[in-house]
Amino acid sequence: MGRGPTLAPEEVGRVRGLAEAGFSNREIAARVGRSKGAVAAVLKTKNDSMTEPMGRPTSLNERMLRQVVRTAATGDYTAAQLKDMLYLPCSVRTVRRILSRVDFL
Structure with a gap:
């Protein structure tokens, strides 16, 4: 099963806002129109700009x-x-x- 389109920044903000309001992942997914997995992935990441680079670390800085x-x-x-x-x-x-x-x- 392939990946769906990435969430727009507005959708990410809406998901985080609904989570802070106390809605469950299932309710958020129904309101936003995305899967529960996508909602869980958004809530799992702390900050998009602070993600660690993937893969092997480079040998030279x-x-x-x-x-x-x-x-x-x-x-x-x-x-x-x-x-x-x-x-x-x-x-x-x-x-x-x-x-x-x-x-x-």
Whole structure:
């Protein structure tokens, strides 16, 4: 069974408002016209802007990424040389992947 369309921000606000008013998930679902699961998912999340990113954490932070790109732009280095020179905690393949995403190199 596939997913339905995502809830609009107005619907999310209405669901949260009805929940604060004391309505059950079943009653909220009937009033909003969405499934009980969708209502439960909205009420389960605390804040949409504070969700954690999904998947494996990256091995390099934003500062290291900028440092790799900046150093690669200043000279003619291989990915292995960049990894050794900057003491990066990632593989050479990761350095190549970072550099392939940059347009101006």
